[in-house]
Amino acid sequence: MPTQQLDYFTSLVTEDEHFPLTEAAVAVAQHAYPDLDVQGVLDQIDQLASKLRTRISPDTTPIQRLQILKHFFYTELGFGPNPNDFYAPENSYLHQIIENRRGIPISLAILMMELGQQIGLNIRGVSFPNHFMMRISLQQGEIIMDPLTGDSLSKNQLQEMLDPYLDAKGYRGELSLPLNLFLRASSPREILSRFLRNLKMIYSEDERWERLLGIQERLVILLPESVEEIRDRGLIFAQLEYVRPALADMQRYLSEAPGAEDASEIREHIATLEGQTKLH
Template sequence: MPTQQLDYFASLVAEDEHLPLTEAAIAVAQHAYPDLDVQGVLDHIDQMAEKLKTRITPETSAIQRLQILKHYFYTELGFGPNPNDFYAPENSYLHQIIDNRRGIPISLAILMMELGNQIGLKIRGVSFPNHFMMRISLQQGEIIMDPLTGASLSKNELQEMLDPYLDAKGYRGELSLPLNIFLRASSPREILSRFLRNLKMIYSEHERWERLLGVQERLVILLPDSLEEIRDRGLIFAQLEYLRPALADMQRYLRESPEAEDATEIRDHIATLEGQTKLH
């Protein structure tokens, strides 16, 4: 694992106040593309923004700016979903998305938010269950927009999308949660953690452990207080037979959360690993 790239990522996400979401999201891909020129990708996005700025004057209203942005992003540049392979990891790497014009909601939203912010629009990300959204503040009120298409969604449409999630979680009847809880703006750290967890899920399902470790290292850096992410890194280390770091992570997990639901399971893992380290 190249420590230089991890140090760079750590420097980007060190503070909440100045966390550069776009740069950090591009930098995530360095685990899979070590030679990626992050600044070159940022420059490419800036060039797109410069084109947009030529179409705007100080008199252009926010709603007009939004229409100009949507036309440019979806119609001219042709950004949209990848219906053939929605779960391909490339849909989460911003440099690939810029080349292919195909992404998933959260990756397209990060690009849209960056371009929108550069032309004076207040666009924020919303970690809506199962489908990342964007929230745009206009004089007329707040708009919730689908990053895949640019469509604005009504409260009824959003509730219909939310209901299956509420059913699955048992949040119905007396426990029913209001829609607004799910529409609050997410912080850059929250957006990045969801972004990384998408990749984590993809690489876990395909058991691509080296790639998964690159993602997991960044999750531990991003969420240093999350013991679950430290445990998961330990489990990945174990799959790769990096026995000592695997033991260190799992022992820390148990030390700091001895009552965890999976404590017995992790103790068993540790016993197995300790047996293996004696053999080495």
């Protein structure tokens, strides 16, 4: 694992106050593309923003700015979903998305938010269940927008999208949770953790352990308080037969969460790994 790249990523995500979400999201791809020129990708985004700014004047209202941004992003540049291969990891890597114009909701939203910011619009991300959204505050009110299409969604449409999630979690009837709870703006750290967890899911399902480790290392850095992420890194180390770091992570997990539901399972993993080290 190139420590230089991890040190760079660490430097980006240490503070919440100055959290360069776009740069950090671009930098995530360095685990899979070690020679990626992060600054070069940021320059490409800035070039798009410069082109966009030529269409804006000081008296362009926020709602007009939003319409100009949407037309530029979806119609002119042709950004949108990748219906043929929605779960390809490339749909999460910003440098690939800029090239192919295809992404998933969260990756497209990060680009839209960056371009919006550069023309004076405050577009924020919303970690809506199963589909990342964008939120824009205008004089006319709050708009919730689908990053795949730029469509504004009504309360009824959002509720319809939310209901299957509430059903699956058992949050219906007396326990029903209000829609607004799911529409709050997410912090850059929350957005990046969801961004990374999408990739974690993709690489886990494909059992691409080396790639998965690159993502998991970054989750541990991003969420230093989360012992579950340390446990997961240990389990990935074990898959790759990196026995010592696997043991260190799992033991740390048990020491910090001795009453965890999966504690006995993790102890079994540790016993197996310790048995392996004795055989050597």
